Amino acid sequence: MGPExxxxxxxxxxxxxxxxxxxxxGIQLTGERFTTTSAIMGQxxxxxxxxxxxxxxxxxxxxGVSGFQLTFGSTDVYTAGDSLDALFxxxxxxxxxxxxxxxxxxxxxxxxDGFGQKNLEKAGYQVNPLDDGSLDRFKIYKVNISTLTKNxxxxxxxSGKEAERCKNFFALGISYWLYERDLDSTIKWLDAKFAKKPxxxxxxxLALRGGYNFAAATEMFPTSYHVDSAQKWAPGVYRYVTxxxxxxxxxxxxxxxxxxxxxxASYPITPATEILQExxxxxxxxxxxxxxxxxxxxxxxxxxxxxxxxLAATSTSGPGFALKSEALNLAVITELPLIVxxxxxxxxxxxMPTKSEQSDLLQALWGRNGESPLVVLAAQSPAxxxxxxxxxxxxxxxxxxxxxxxxxxxxxxxxxVFKVPNYKELADIKPGLVLDTLENFxxxxxxxxxxxxxxxxxxTTGGTHRIGGLEKQIVTGHVSFEAENHHKMVSIRAxxxxxxxxxxxPLKVYGDKKGELLVIGWGSTYGTxxxxxxxxxxxxxxxxFVHLRHLNPLPNDLKSIMDAYPKILVPENNLGQLxxxxxxIAERPLEKYNRVTGTPFREDEIEKKILELFGRSL
Amino acid sequence: xxxxLSRKDFLSDQEPKWCPGCGCFPILKAVSSTMADLGIxxxxxxxxxxxxxxxxxxxxxxxxxxxxxxGRAPTIAMGLKMSRPDMNVWVVSGDGDALSIGGNHxxxxxxxxxxxxxxxxxxxxxxxxxxxxxxxxxxxTVTKTTPLGSFDQPMRPVTLALATGATFVARVLDSDLxxxxxxxxxxxxxxxxxxxxxxxNCVTFADGVFDPFSNKKSRAENTVDLVAGKPLIFGVDRKKxxxxxxxxxxxxNVDEVSESELLVHRPEEVDSTQAYLLSQLRFPQMPLPxxxxxxxxxxxxxxxxDRQREEAKKRYGEGDIEKLLKGSDSWxxx
Numbered sequence: 001m002g003p004e005x006x007x008x009x010x011x012x013x014x015x016x017x018x019x020x021x022x023x024x025x026g027i028q029l030t031g032e033r034f035t036t037t038s039a040i041m042g043q044x045x046x047x048x049x050x051x052x053x054x055x056x057x058x059x060x061x062x063x064g065v066s067g068f069q070l071t072f073g074s075t076d077v078y079t080a081g082d083s084l085d086a087l088f089x090x091x092x093x094x095x096x097x098x099x100x101x102x103x104x105x106x107x108x109x110x111x112x113d114g115f116g117q118k119n120l121e122k123a124g125y126q127v128n129p130l131d132d133g134s135l136d137r138f139k140i141y142k143v144n145i146s147t148l149t150k151n152x153x154x155x156x157x158x159s160g161k162e163a164e165r166c167k168n169f170f171a172l173g174i175s176y177w178l179y180e181r182d183l184d185s186t187i188k189w190l191d192a193k194f195a196k197k198p199x200x201x202x203x204x205x206l207a208l209r210g211g212y213n214f215a216a217a218t219e220m221f222p223t224s225y226h227v228d229s230a231q232k233w234a235p236g237v238y239r240y241v242t243x244x245x246x247x248x249x250x251x252x253x254x255x256x257x258x259x260x261x262x263x264x265a266s267y268p269i270t271p272a273t274e275i276l277q278e279x280x281x282x283x284x285x286x287x288x289x290x291x292x293x294x295x296x297x298x299x300x301x302x303x304x305x306x307x308x309x310x311l312a313a314t315s316t317s318g319p320g321f322a323l324k325s326e327a328l329n330l331a332v333i334t335e336l337p338l339i340v341x342x343x344x345x346x347x348x349x350x351x352m353p354t355k356s357e358q359s360d361l362l363q364a365l366w367g368r369n370g371e372s373p374l375v376v377l378a379a380q381s382p383a384x385x386x387x388x389x390x391x392x393x394x395x396x397x398x399x400x401x402x403x404x405x406x407x408x409x410x411x412x413x414x415x416x417v418f419k420v421p422n423y424k425e426l427a428d429i430k431p432g433l434v435l436d437t438l439e440n441f442x443x444x445x446x447x448x449x450x451x452x453x454x455x456x457x458x459x460t461t462g463g464t465h466r467i468g469g470l471e472k473q474i475v476t477g478h479v480s481f482e483a484e485n486h487h488k489m490v491s492i493r494a495x496x497x498x499x500x501x502x503x504x505x506p507l508k509v510y511g512d513k514k515g516e517l518l519v520i521g522w523g524s525t526y527g528t529x530x531x532x533x534x535x536x537x538x539x540x541x542x543x544x545f546v547h548l549r550h551l552n553p554l555p556n557d558l559k560s561i562m563d564a565y566p567k568i569l570v571p572e573n574n575l576g577q578l579x580x581x582x583x584x585i586a587e588r589p590l591e592k593y594n595r596v597t598g599t600p601f602r603e604d605e606i607e608k609k610i611l612e613l614f615g616r617s618l
Numbered sequence: 619x620x621x622x623l624s625r626k627d628f629l630s631d632q633e634p635k636w637c638p639g640c641g642c643f644p645i646l647k648a649v650s651s652t653m654a655d656l657g658i659x660x661x662x663x664x665x666x667x668x669x670x671x672x673x674x675x676x677x678x679x680x681x682x683x684x685x686x687x688x689g690r691a692p693t694i695a696m697g698l699k700m701s702r703p704d705m706n707v708w709v710v711s712g713d714g715d716a717l718s719i720g721g722n723h724x725x726x727x728x729x730x731x732x733x734x735x736x737x738x739x740x741x742x743x744x745x746x747x748x749x750x751x752x753x754x755x756x757x758x759t760v761t762k763t764t765p766l767g768s769f770d771q772p773m774r775p776v777t778l779a780l781a782t783g784a785t786f787v788a789r790v791l792d793s794d795l796x797x798x799x800x801x802x803x804x805x806x807x808x809x810x811x812x813x814x815x816x817x818x819n820c821v822t823f824a825d826g827v828f829d830p831f832s833n834k835k836s837r838a839e840n841t842v843d844l845v846a847g848k849p850l851i852f853g854v855d856r857k858k859x860x861x862x863x864x865x866x867x868x869x870x871n872v873d874e875v876s877e878s879e880l881l882v883h884r885p886e887e888v889d890s891t892q893a894y895l896l897s898q899l900r901f902p903q904m905p906l907p908x909x910x911x912x913x914x915x916x917x918x919x920x921x922x923x924d925r926q927r928e929e930a931k932k933r934y935g936e937g938d939i940e941k942l943l944k945g946s947d948s949w950x951x952x
Contacts, residue, residue, distance in 0.1 A: 185947075234951070237944055238948060239945045253943065263697065265697060282937060283927045284930040284934045288700055290700060293723065293726040294722060297690070297722070297723055297726065299693075300690045303686075304695060304699075305701035307694070308701030308702040312697065312701070326687055459661055459704055466630070466683035467685070468677070
């Protein structure tokens with residue numbers, strides 16, 4: 001279906017838009033539909049969402065505003081974007097919270113029906129901003145969306161409330177006209193989603209078409225915008241996923257590849273809960289989930305399942321990760337395979353539960369008693385959560401070690417186009433040391449190369465043995481408090497994890513391979529940092545970028561890459577945690593850029609910091 | 619056919635490191651004897667413990683064993699049992715381990731009804747840390763942390779287990795080898811959680827706290843054996859009985875009342891009111907009940923997990939990984 005009655009169509013490469021309204025307005029759903037439609041139309045997409053920390057903040061208050069932002073384009077879409085080309089708001093609070101993000105002359109679509117006196121007061125407006133000229137620097141479109149939605153669905157016998165609830169699809173319809181989106185996939189989705197409630201499906205379809213036709217018929221906008229499909233899409237199957245969804249899928253795929261039952265024990269915690277929810281719905285895949293009584297019980301059960309021969313995982317966020325520390329050390333000393341997913345959020349303490357941060361790195365590396373080496377990986381994008389989960393399972397099973405995966409709030413709910421991997425082509429996951437015979441076996445005998453001990457699961461005839469949290473005698477695994485033995489065991493555990501670095505693929509350097517400045521990042525800042533560095537490199541700046549997935553052990557080639565640049569910049573959404581880690585190998589001071597706002601970096605702030613460094617050094 | 623197993627087959631080559639005379643020794647004997655009698659192979663047995671003197675237990679058993687961390691044994695046992703329903707899982711925990719640091723896990727393990735034997739070694743003292751009051755220490759107990767006597771009300775694990783709906787709840791004495799074996803056997807045969815409180819003597823820090831019950835001379839007078847279907851009678855010459863008066867139990871002379879007035883022990887009753895009343899009996903005013911307080915049939919946690927998995931397969935079919943990865947909203951680029 002093509003746009004009708006339009007005056008013209010402008011071509012553009014990339015667009016960033018945001019839908020915002022009360023948390024009950026269906027904003028997330030609206031954003032998701034726009035995203036899927038764009039992805040199906042062959043564009044690159046990245047999203048970010050924010051929703052209130054409170055389940056039901058007072059309607060109409062700034063605290064209750066829910067937002068969904070996405071960037072779609074034909075090329076280089078790595079992030080959900082900084083500033084908005086268009087903003088759709090349902091009420092004054094949504095306007096107030098989001099207006100600073102809108103570009104000068106950006107499109108502002110306002111539901112005037114939401115701008116009654118009460119809502120204005122709740123948002124803290126003395127005067128209606130729609131009337132006082134304060135929005136003149138934007139292209140403002142005032143639409144009585146609620147009223148028009150009711151008219152659009154009038155033929156159905158819905159209550160006033162039910163009819164008004166469709167207003168998000170009316171707004172979506174307007175946005176579809178403005179950006180030349182196809183309606184088909186959304187209509188199909190509505191039919192499937194509300195198969196058992198055809199009247200609701202019909203109402204939303206009428207609202208969607210109503211909004212679309214309204215924009216067309218009233219010649220509301222001077223022009224629509226056309227974005228070409230992305231050029232570089234390889235043939236294959238695509239979908240879009242959030243980070244938490246991708247993480248769950250990765251665990252299921254890895255377990256199948258390892259031919260092990262998947263066991264997840266977790267305690268609900270924002271923003272990690274969806275991983276538990278997702279896997280709880282996959283019982284027919286042989287997945288076992290356990291909603292434990294607390295965070296400690298969750299990791300305890302996962303350790304028990306790992307002892308029992310399952311591919312065991314637990315998912316949490318920073319505060320829960322802190323609670324799991326002692327038990328995680330039990331997995332370290334017993335050398336059991338275990339996946340711990342920390343979807344980081346703003347701390348310390350309860351902090352800002354729905355806001356993002358990458359501030360648990362040092363907790364993951366060093367936040368436990370004793371010498372406690374384990375593997376730490378970080379995901380770089382929502383879709384990458386799949387690959388990281390598979391990689392974590394591979395390392396855990398083949399090296400008999402706990403692996404911590406660091407994701408974050410931004411990745412967990414952000415969605416991205418995901419090229420569905422060919423399951424058959426994923427590598428099998430194999431245990432590190434399989435004994436030919438159990439005759440005279442020892443629970444802590446090791447593979448001479450990898451130092452991996454055997455995984456002999458309960459039920460194995462002739463395999464009875466005891467493990468535990470007390471120090472082990474080298475080889476036999478019996479309890480030992482002997483001095484030299486302890487030093488050896490501490491060293492072996494450290495060396496076992498360190499040797500995993502030998503298997504890591506070479507690091508990829510983006511931008512200048514041997515320049516003046518190397519930017520090093522980890523986690524969810526990947527998209528922003530890569531885009532900025534590649535942009536500056538194209539403009540002639542001698543700047544390169546390396547992104548770390550493996551935080552422990554660090555890749556062996558990192559040192560030589562670092563040595564190729566006189567200056568190193570480490571930007572992080574914390575006060576310099578990776579910089580501390582890299583200080584061990586850098587042998588010189590590192591430049592840092594640290595901002596901890598609960599939101600991802602903006603491209604312009606990173607660019608400014610890099611230019612500053614060149615200003616001083618060039 | 620392999621040889622029948624003896625008790626020794628279930629003991630490891632490690633020498634137990636408990637104080638001479640510790641109540642853990644007879645319990646080790648009773649557990650290993652029970653295993654041998656039941657004939658469940660070693661490799662199908664797993665013992666999971668927390669931290670404390672008693673929690674060294676797994677090292678001395680030639681079974682699978684996991685000596686975990688303080689208070690958390692139930693969590694690890696839960697994961698193991700869910701992962702390996704074929705294993706016969708035993709939790710070994712102390713009064714501090716199970717009721718203080720691990721109190722939360724204790725109640726949740728009880729209410730979920732996994733098919734696990736929970737041995738609660740209760741010596742009313744912290745032994746491994748060398749003598750501090752525990753959650754079961756009686757009011758007035760003088761220890762290094764309570765030099766003027768403890769004033770925390772002691773916790774009653776049998777009462778607590780009953781409150782969570784535990785399907786098998788019992789109490790035994792370390793001095794009663796036969797009693798332990800009977801109860802451990804019943805616990806193993808019970809489908810579901812079996813919580814057995816074992817009064818065991820700490821020779822070093824709380825020696826003799828259970829003497830009124832374990833001493834052969836006073837036991838008959840101070841304890842009442844719980845026998846299913848039988849009236850509750852005790853005393854040296856078995857002349858004392860328990861009778862319900864209002865909402866309380868009272869001691870009566872069996873010669874002065876008709877037998878029908880005596881309370882008959884009914885551990886199989888789903889309503890746990892009577893078991894609760896028995897769990898509340900306070901020595902020395904009343905005798906200490908020993909044996910099985912409650913033993914009812916209910917679906918186990920593992921059965922529920924299996925049932926839901928089958929239900930999911932019935933509803934959605936056997937999971938297809940390729941379909942799952944593609945999702946319902948995917949599109950193809952040629």
